């Protein structure tokens with residue numbers, strides 16, 4: 006599976022023929038997730054699962070394709086203030102400041 010492949014939501018609302026507001030939301034969630042790294046994914050999904058409350062883990066597993074255990078791990082890490090996780094900023098090559106244009110003196 007390619008890193009930037011977007012997961013197709015498997016929830017009931019996205020499986021139905023008629024359109025549902027959740028379909029666009031879930032598509033965007035998965036689009037966002039496709040650009041996050043592994044730990045960011047489980048934290049974001051854990052936050053969404055917490056928002057739903059009961060049954061949230063199972064629903065988010067359907068939506069995102071993440072394992073329920075992974076979501077639970079994300080929740081535990083958030084509960085621990087992410088203290089065990091290194092603070093690393095991933096910067097893509099060329100993602101920095103644009104180079105200042107060289108001005109030619111007249």
Ligand SMILES: [Zn+2]
Nearest residue numbers: 014016019031
């Ligand atoms: Zn869905």
